Amino acid sequence: MNDEEEQFMRPRVYSCCKCRNQVCLHDDIISKDFQGRHGRAFLLSHSMNIDVGQKEDRQLMTGLHTVADIYCSDCREVLGWKYERAYEETQKYKEGKYILEKAKIIRDNW
Numbered sequence: 001m002n003d004e005e006e007q008f009m010r011p012r013v014y015s016c017c018k019c020r021n022q023v024c025l026h027d028d029i030i031s032k033d034f035q036g037r038h039g040r041a042f043l044l045s046h047s048m049n050i051d052v053g054q055k056e057d058r059q060l061m062t063g064l065h066t067v068a069d070i071y072c073s074d075c076r077e078v079l080g081w082k083y084e085r086a087y088e089e090t091q092k093y094k095e096g097k098y099i100l101e102k103a104k105i106i107r108d109n110w
């Protein structure tokens, strides 16, 4: 197996910055151009090994949304949030998707 094949076989994973729990795949990133509480954040279609907290309405830069914080299922660090509902028509594509703060996740060996 050459390097290129090995790269293809092994999914690129991001882990929790605190405990190295694997929380998302690079391939599930929809956008890297989102704003989190701590700077740049990623929008993802899926996340794993996380717990979803209480839903709440939050006024974001892009309008009113119902969101829920997401926590690492291992160490309980808040990693970002999930969009449960968007009220603006133009923001509906975010429903059911996840924001992970870039500052809270690290590349897992790639």
Ligand SMILES: [Zn+2]
Pocket: 016, 017, 018, 019, 020, 021, 072, 073, 074, 075, 076, 077
């Ligand atoms: Zn963790």
